[in-house]
Amino acid sequence: MTCAEFEILLCDYLDAASGRAGALRPEQASAVERHMAECAACAELARDAGAALSFVARAADVEPPPELLTRILFDLPLRQKADPSRAALRDRIHRFLGPVLAPRFAMGMALTVLSFAMMAQCAGVRVPQLRPADLKPSNVWAGLEDRVHRTWERTLKSYESIRFVYEMQSRVREWTEQQQLEDSQTAAQPDERRLPAGTTPANLNGQEKNQNSSQTR
Amino acid sequence: MAGSLAVADSFQGSWAGAVAAGASAWRLKDRFVDPDSVVIERCMRGDESAWEELVRTHTRRVYGLCYRFAGRDSEAQDLTQEVFLRVFRTIGSFRAAEGAFSIWLARVTRNLLIDHYRRTRRDRATDSIEDQLPVLEEEHAAQPDRILAGRETSEILQAALQRLSPELREAVILRDLQELEYREIAQVLNIPEGTVKSRINRGRAELARVLRKQRVAI
Numbered sequence: 001m002t003c004a005e006f007e008i009l010l011c012d013y014l015d016a017a018s019g020r021a022g023a024l025r026p027e028q029a030s031a032v033e034r035h036m037a038e039c040a041a042c043a044e045l046a047r048d049a050g051a052a053l054s055f056v057a058r059a060a061d062v063e064p065p066p067e068l069l070t071r072i073l074f075d076l077p078l079r080q081k082a083d084p085s086r087a088a089l090r091d092r093i094h095r096f097l098g099p100v101l102a103p104r105f106a107m108g109m110a111l112t113v114l115s116f117a118m119m120a121q122c123a124g125v126r127v128p129q130l131r132p133a134d135l136k137p138s139n140v141w142a143g144l145e146d147r148v149h150r151t152w153e154r155t156l157k158s159y160e161s162i163r164f165v166y167e168m169q170s171r172v173r174e175w176t177e178q179q180q181l182e183d184s185q186t187a188a189q190p191d192e193r194r195l196p197a198g199t200t201p202a203n204l205n206g207q208e209k210n211q212n213s214s215q216t217r
Numbered sequence: 218m219a220g221s222l223a224v225a226d227s228f229q230g231s232w233a234g235a236v237a238a239g240a241s242a243w244r245l246k247d248r249f250v251d252p253d254s255v256v257i258e259r260c261m262r263g264d265e266s267a268w269e270e271l272v273r274t275h276t277r278r279v280y281g282l283c284y285r286f287a288g289r290d291s292e293a294q295d296l297t298q299e300v301f302l303r304v305f306r307t308i309g310s311f312r313a314a315e316g317a318f319s320i321w322l323a324r325v326t327r328n329l330l331i332d333h334y335r336r337t338r339r340d341r342a343t344d345s346i347e348d349q350l351p352v353l354e355e356e357h358a359a360q361p362d363r364i365l366a367g368r369e370t371s372e373i374l375q376a377a378l379q380r381l382s383p384e385l386r387e388a389v390i391l392r393d394l395q396e397l398e399y400r401e402i403a404q405v406l407n408i409p410e411g412t413v414k415s416r417i418n419r420g421r422a423e424l425a426r427v428l429r430k431q432r433v434a435i
Contacts, residue, residue, distance in 0.1 A: 004415075011392075011399065011414040048425035049418050055428060055435045056393040056421075059374045060367030064280035068294050072272050072301050078265045 001035045006042050014050055018057075253318040260308055272301055275319070278395065279326050285390045286330045288379045296333060300326050316404060323397065323405045327387060334383050377427045385420030392417050 001009075012024040013032045024032075036043040099105060133139060251257075253274070259267030279300050284293035303325055311321050378386055391402045392413075402417075403410045428435050 007418050008411050008414045010418050045418060045422050049421035051435045052389075052421035052425040052428070053393060055370065055425075055433075056374060056389070058367060059371040059394075062281050062284050062371065064276055064297065065290070065294065068280065068297060069273060069276050071294070072276065072298050073269055075298060076268060076272070076301060076305050078268055 001031050003035075003039060003042055006032060006035045006039070007045070010042075010046055010049060014046075014053060017050070018053065251313060251317045251319075254313055257308070257311065257313070257318055268305070275322055276301075278319075279322065282323070282326050282390060282395055283330065285375065285378055285394055286383075286386060287333065288375060292333075296326075296329060300329055303329060317401075320397075320401050320404050323391070323395070323401075324407075327391075327405055330387070331383065373428070373431070373433055374424075377424055377431065377433075380427045381420055381423055385416055385423055388413060388416035389420035389424060393421070 009024065009028055009032050013029060016024045016029065036046055100109070134143070253271070256267050256271050256274075260271055276297065280293055280297045283296040283300070284290060287293050287296060300322075304322065307325070311318060315321075378390070381389065387406065388402065391397045391405060392399070397405070399410050399413050399417075402413045406413065425435060
C-alpha cells in the first residue's frame with residue numbers, strides 16, 4: 001500500500017474505529033494497520049487525525065440566536081410571492097399608471113384640467129352642484145344645445161336692440177337736422193308779425209291789453 | 218497499531234452520540250426520497266408557510282456552517298441571511314432529480330462562504346486570528362491538562378479552525394461538524410471523493426497540530 005492509498009483509506013478506518021458505518025473491508029483494515037506500522041509519517045498522520053476527530057466530537061453544537069430566524073423571515077420578500085394574483089394586479093396597475101405618473105404627462109394633464117375648469121367656470125357650470133345624471137351624454141348634449149340656443153338668442157336680441165338704438169339715433173338726428181333747416185329758412189323770410197315803426201313798449205302793452213279784453217269779450 | 222486503536226477508542230463514545238443526534242434532516246437516510254421535496258414544491262408555488270418551515274428546518278445547519286467557517290457570530294448571521302435570500306431567488310434552479318435539497322443548500326452556502334472569504338481576505342490580513350482571541354489562548358495555556366467543557370472546546374475549536382486553509386477547513390467542517398457523507402461532500406465541493414478524504418485527513422492533522430501548539434490537551 002502506498003501513502004496516497006493509505007490517506008484515502010484512513011478516513012474509512014477512523015470511521016470504523018469510531019463505530020460509524022463504513023465501507024472498509026477487514027483486509028483493507030489490516031493493510032492500513034500494516035502500513036502504519038511501517039510508515040512513521042502515516043502513523044503520525046493517523047494519530048493526529050484521530051485526536052482532532054476526538055476533540056471535534058467533544059465540541060458543543062453552535063446554536064443560532066433566536067432572533068436570527070425572525071430576521072431571516074422578515075427580510076425574505078415573502079408577501080410578494082405569497083399572493084401571485086395580488087402581485088400581478090399590482091404590476092398591472094403599475095404598468096397602466098406608470099406613463100400617467102411621468103412628470104411631463106402629469107403636468108400636461110394638470111394644465112388640461114385647469115383649462116377645462118376655467119372654460120366650465122366661464123360657461124357657468126357649477127361643479128359642486130353636478131349630479132351623476134348630469135354626466136349622461138344625452139344630458140350633456142341637451143344642456144350644451146340649450147346653452148348655445150340661449151347664447152344665440154341673446155346675441156340676436158342684443159343685435160336687435162343695438163339696431164333699434166341706431167335707428168332711433170339716426171331718426172332723432174334727421175329730425176334735428178330738419179328742424180335746423182326749417183329754422184334757418186324761417187330766419188331768411190320777412191317777419192309779418194314785425195311791429196310798426198314808432199311803437200314803444202308802453203304802447204305795446206296797452207294795445208296787447210286791449211286785444212286781450214276784446215278777445216275775452 | 219495498538220496506538221491508533223487506542224486513539225480510536227478514546228472518541229468512540231462521544232462520536233456515537235454525535236452521530237445519533239446529527240442524523241436528522243441534513244443527512245439522508247433514504248437516498249431516493251428527499252424529506253424536503255414536499256416543502257420545496259410548496260415553496261415553488263409561493264406558499265409563505267412553506268418558506269417559514271424551510272427556514273426553520275435549515276437555519277441551524279446553515280448558521281453552524283457559516284459560523285464555523287467565518288469565525289464570528291455577526292458575520293455568520295449576515296451570511297445565513299444572505300444564504301436564504303439567495304435560496305429564495307434561485308429556488309427555481311433546484312432540480313430534485315439531481316440530488317437532495319440539503320446538498321444543494323450546502324453547496325449554495327459553501328459558494329457564498331468562499332465568495333465572502335475572497336472578498337474579506339484583505340481585511341483578515343490586517344486583523345489576524347491571534348489578535349482576535351489572545352485571552353482564550355492564555356487562559357488555556359495556563360491549564361494544559363484541564364478537561365474542557367463542550368462550550369469551551371467549541372470556542373477553542375472555532376479559533377483553531379480559522380488557522381486552517383479554506384480548503385481544509387471546509388472539508389473538516391462538512392465532515393466532522395455537519396456530518397455529511399463523503400459522497401455528499403464531493404457533490405458540494407465538486408471534487409472527487411478521494412480528494413475529499415485526503416483533505417479531511419490533512420485538515421484534521423493540521424487542526425491537531427494547531428491545538429497542540431496552543432497547548433490544548435487533545
